[in-house]
Amino acid sequence: MKSVRLKFVARFAYGDSLSxxxxxxxxxxxxxxxxxxxTHCRANTxxxxxVVGRKGSFGKLAYSSRxxxxxxxxxxxxxxxxxxxxxxxYYALQTAGLDELSQDTGVPGLSRETAYEKALPVPAxxxxxxxxxxxxxxxxxxxxxxxxxxxxxxLLQEKRQALITQAVTKGLDPNVxxxxxxxxxxxxxxxxxxxxxxxxxxxxxxQIMYGIVLPGPNVAEGIPIVKxxxxxxxxxxxxxLHRTTPEIEAPFARARLEPxxxxxxxxxxxxxxxxxxxxxxxxxxxxxxxxxxPRFGIGGxxxxxxxxxxxxxxxxQAGVVGATVKGINIRDLKRPMVPxxxxxxxxxxxxxxxxAIGGMDKARASTERSVELLREYRQALITAAVTGxxxxxxxxx
Numbered sequence: 001m002k003s004v005r006l007k008f009v010a011r012f013a014y015g016d017s018l019s020x021x022x023x024x025x026x027x028x029x030x031x032x033x034x035x036x037x038x039t040h041c042r043a044n045t046x047x048x049x050x051v052v053g054r055k056g057s058f059g060k061l062a063y064s065s066r067x068x069x070x071x072x073x074x075x076x077x078x079x080x081x082x083x084x085x086x087x088x089x090y091y092a093l094q095t096a097g098l099d100e101l102s103q104d105t106g107v108p109g110l111s112r113e114t115a116y117e118k119a120l121p122v123p124a125x126x127x128x129x130x131x132x133x134x135x136x137x138x139x140x141x142x143x144x145x146x147x148x149x150x151x152x153x154x155l156l157q158e159k160r161q162a163l164i165t166q167a168v169t170k171g172l173d174p175n176v177x178x179x180x181x182x183x184x185x186x187x188x189x190x191x192x193x194x195x196x197x198x199x200x201x202x203x204x205x206x207q208i209m210y211g212i213v214l215p216g217p218n219v220a221e222g223i224p225i226v227k228x229x230x231x232x233x234x235x236x237x238x239x240x241l242h243r244t245t246p247e248i249e250a251p252f253a254r255a256r257l258e259p260x261x262x263x264x265x266x267x268x269x270x271x272x273x274x275x276x277x278x279x280x281x282x283x284x285x286x287x288x289x290x291x292x293x294p295r296f297g298i299g300g301x302x303x304x305x306x307x308x309x310x311x312x313x314x315x316x317q318a319g320v321v322g323a324t325v326k327g328i329n330i331r332d333l334k335r336p337m338v339p340x341x342x343x344x345x346x347x348x349x350x351x352x353x354x355x356a357i358g359g360m361d362k363a364r365a366s367t368e369r370s371v372e373l374l375r376e377y378r379q380a381l382i383t384a385a386v387t388g389x390x391x392x393x394x395x396x397x
Contacts, residue, residue, distance in 0.1 A: 036062075315336040
């Protein structure tokens with residue numbers, strides 16, 4: 001099987017400009033760099049077509065069995081631009097590492113000329129069809145299994161969310177007298193609990209706030225900084241965080257973290273939250289994450305569950321802003337109403353949830369790992385088939 005540079009295998013055609021307000025009702029799928037983004041009345045590709053992300057999610061691949069409209073953040077390939085079997089080419093391109101070829105320093109982008117220099121092993125056309133048929137069958141089975149596992153993860157998350165919300169909103173005693181909270185997302189809560197805004201559960205000297213606006217590039221020896229994607233327990237570790245220089249961090253000293261603080265994602269992965277471990281004392285935040293520091297008399301573990309509850313999230317949703325990257329304003333983050341039990345009950349609630357949720361979190365982590373392994377296997381299978389390391393004729397027999 002000979003290797004051929006991509007420029008001799010296919011040509012990447014540019015998509016066309018088509019903003020959302022210029023689309024006309026129709027059943028033609030509109031593709032952006034990250035997949036289908038809407039519909040339109042006409043196509044600019046033939047069927048089938050391969051869509052290649054050009055800007056944003058550069059190098060990401062999609063396959064449309066129907067004629068489609070590809071917008072100007074994409075390239076596309078149809079039978080006008082390649083003589084190969086397009087289904088085979090779709091798989092072959094997944095081995096080319098196109099998502100590693102960004103040429104732009106601003107918005108990530110794929111250079112067509114750089115991509116053309118990539119080499120692909122190109123078999124005879126009959127073998128291309130055999131490889132495509134083999135991979136269609138194998139990847140469909142893997143994708144179906146991944147979908148089942150992802151659904152299980154969703155169900156575990158829904159159960160987790162419901163359990164947290166019930167415990168922090170209604171308490172653990174089903175016979176306790178209840179009262180109307182006056183907040184639709186909270187409903188009724190125990191009559192002896194107080195209702196307070198989230199900002200009143202933090203000390204006045206360490207109010208809810210975000211951190212460094214422009215943290216600059218990562219530096220080897222610097223101040224650790226927590227970004228929105230770091231606001232989960234498994235990522236909130238010293239060896240996994242980016243760092244900034246002391247000079248950049250110094251003006252934001254008021255946002256420094258202490259053990260027991262809660263970090264909360266307010267951009268990107270909104271709503272993710274985690275408790276700051278002792279090793280991150282003195283670390284800081286970016287503007288994509290907020291610090292919620294429990295005041296004296298407020299249990300940090302209990303408050304961590306509170307900010308993950310549906311009751312709080314529903315109050316925050318009304319303030320979510322941003323067309324592309326959604327975000328929560330600090331002012332809005334301070335305002336949710338929280339049913340606050342006595343400290344003894346706070347401790348009972350978080351201990352109950354620690355025990356009840358621990359098993360679910362382990363199951364979810366195990367399932368997420370199996371999904372990761374299945375995706376790795378899928379990619380390895382594609383690579384092996386495309387490069388001839390698997391005899392697909394024998395496998396099909």
